[in-house]
Amino acid sequence: MAENQDQVFDVAVIGGGPAGLSAGIALARALRSVVVIDAGEQRNLGAESVHGFLSREGMSPRDLIAAGREELTRYGGTTASGFVRSASREEDQFILAMDDGSTVTVRRLLIATGIVDELPDLPGVADRWGRDVLYCPYCHGWEIRNQKIGVLAADPHSVLQALTFRQWSADVTILLNDALELSAGQAEQLAARSVQVVEGKVRELDVTDDRLTGAILDSGVTVALDVLVVSPAAVSKANMLERLGLEPAALQEGPGTRLETDESGRTSCPGVWAAGNATDVSAQVITAAAAGLRAAEAINADLVLADTRRAVEAARVPAGK
Known part of the structure; x- marks a missing residue:
């Protein structure tokens, strides 16, 4: 980042996805000096299009x-490209160490780095992620309606996944993959909704002409599919905060980590907020953007109070002192 090393920004937003940019725009409109630092690795860049975002x-x-x-x-x-390697505190400011050796000095931090999806270790999954290997029904359900949908089981939550995707197709199969033993109640639910159950471990994906056509079991049987639903681990990308004593916490609803915040996005570290998938791993584009806006409002309010305290202290100093 080749910015003026002497400049102190009011706010640095780390991460330039929907949450980070939404916050950055709101802060700039509030006449705050703000820099959005982005490494260009947004979670949804592999997807063809955005869904669920009004007018977009x-x-x-x-x-x-x-x-x-x-x-x-x-x-x-201001926008800047690059990675933030670490963040440290010096009195009431933060010093960000960039990957190019430069530093950025700021008064407040917003973490909007999102997450990394750690996909199942199954040949073919990574290559097709975001196309016909999916996770979110509300992001892709309409586009895959009435197709042959397979759900790769990972834990008991996979049953709810299968039942949810049943809303978009009458041809849904749950592949137990030696990862899940159905209870009597789960089996009854799946049967009642005509969700097919396939036992046995999945060995690899069957792809023809760059299109998913099925899942191949260890037995050699191929289950015909158009789409495979998986359950990736959502892992935080906020490791740059370790020197501030702020570490991601384990998810309660599945594998992965996130930053814990209050409703405004404030973390336990004074002066640091988080928004978007960094704190809510299930947030879609529009809800991540809304969280960025909410955090920006809270950060500006915090800075207003800080500026007022400074003004009061300055006013109390007798003239000439």
Whole structure:
């Protein structure tokens, strides 16, 4: 980041996805000096389009990010490319160490780095992630409606996944993959909704002409599929905060980690907020953007109080002192 090393920003937003850019724009419109630092590794860049975002339905994720960056700079915000290696505190400021050796000094931090999806160790899954290997029904359900949908079991939550995807297709199969033993109640639920159950471990995916056609079991049997639903571990990317004593916590609802915050996005570390998938791993694009806006409002309010305290202290000093 080749910015003025002497400049002190009011806020640095680490992560330039929907949450980070939404916050950055709100802070810039509040006349705060803000820099959004982004490494260009948003979670949804592999997807073809954005869904569930009012007025932006079907828009390319890259186009959405580009539009957000243009809006940020239009209001006077700064964008910077690169990784933040670490963050440390010096009195009432934070020093960010960048991967190019430069540093950025800021008064407040917003972490919007998102998460990394750690996919099942199954040949073919990573190559097809975001296309016909999916996770979120509300992101992709309409596009895969009435297709042959397989759910790769990982834990008891996979039963709810199968029942949920049944809303979009009458042809849903849960592949137990030697990872799940159904209870009598679960088996009854699946049968009542006509969800097929396949036992045995999945060996690899069957792909023809760059299109998923099935899942191949260890037995050699191929289960015909158009789509495979998996349960990735959602792992935080906020390791740069370790020197501040802020570490991601384990998820309660599945494998993975996240930053814990209050409703405004405030973390347990004074001066640090988090928004988007960094704290809510299930947040979609529009809800991540809303969380960024909410955090920006809280950060600006915090800075207003800090600025007021400074003004009061300055006013109490007799003239000439």
